[in-house]
Amino acid sequence: MVTGDAFCSFDPVFGQGMTVAALEALELGRSLDEGMAGLARRFHARAAVHIDTPWLIAAGGTPPDGGRISLGERLAGRYVTALQRAAVSDPVLAEAFLRVSHLVDRPRELMRPGRAVRVLAGSLRSRRGPGEARRLPVVAAPAP
Numbered sequence: 001m002v003t004g005d006a007f008c009s010f011d012p013v014f015g016q017g018m019t020v021a022a023l024e025a026l027e028l029g030r031s032l033d034e035g036m037a038g039l040a041r042r043f044h045a046r047a048a049v050h051i052d053t054p055w056l057i058a059a060g061g062t063p064p065d066g067g068r069i070s071l072g073e074r075l076a077g078r079y080v081t082a083l084q085r086a087a088v089s090d091p092v093l094a095e096a097f098l099r100v101s102h103l104v105d106r107p108r109e110l111m112r113p114g115r116a117v118r119v120l121a122g123s124l125r126s127r128r129g130p131g132e133a134r135r136l137p138v139v140a141a142p143a144p
Contacts, residue, residue, distance in 0.1 A: 001040050003028060008051045016054040019103045023050040050103070057101050079119065083110060086122020093118055 003024050010017040027046035031039055057080070069077075087093040096115055099105040109115075 001028075001043060003043075003047065007044075007047060008055065010054055014054065014057075014101070016101075016103060020050050020054060023047075023103070053100065053107050054103065080110070082123045083115075083119045086119050086125075089125075090118055090122055093122065 004021045005017060007024065008020070010020065024047045027050070028043055031043040031046060034042065056076075083093055083097060087097050093115060096105070096110055100107050100110055
């Protein structure tokens with residue numbers, strides 16, 4: 001069986017390798033508890049779940065073999081790109097992205113309705129241009 005950096009290694013700058021290795025160790029324990037029959041298949045399927053998120057974030061959604069990616073993967077990649085752009089000026093999105101990229105939360109947390117609305121709003125602001133994104137409506141002060 002293959003595990004740890006022999007299974008998938010990450011750039012140490014992102015700090016994900018040790019976390020993924022620890023999660024793989026937990027999955028190996030669970031797989032061993034279920035017996036030896038089909039152990040490698042069960043373990044590798046479970047370990048892959050923990051590898052997918054950091055790999056896709058680090059690789060930017062590009063398959064390692066340069067192959068084609070599905071429509072769903074392309075849409076997810078565009079969403080994450082929009083989220084990252086919006087997170088530059090939105091601390092709620094920034095924290096959500098960091099929690100997912102540091103493997104604290106699952107990727108589905110980025111798709112919560114309130115966050116999706118913030119991503120959309122941030123995307124619309126960024127399309128207006130940097131000057132227009134910062135303009136606030138002028139509100140007249142009430143008369144004394």
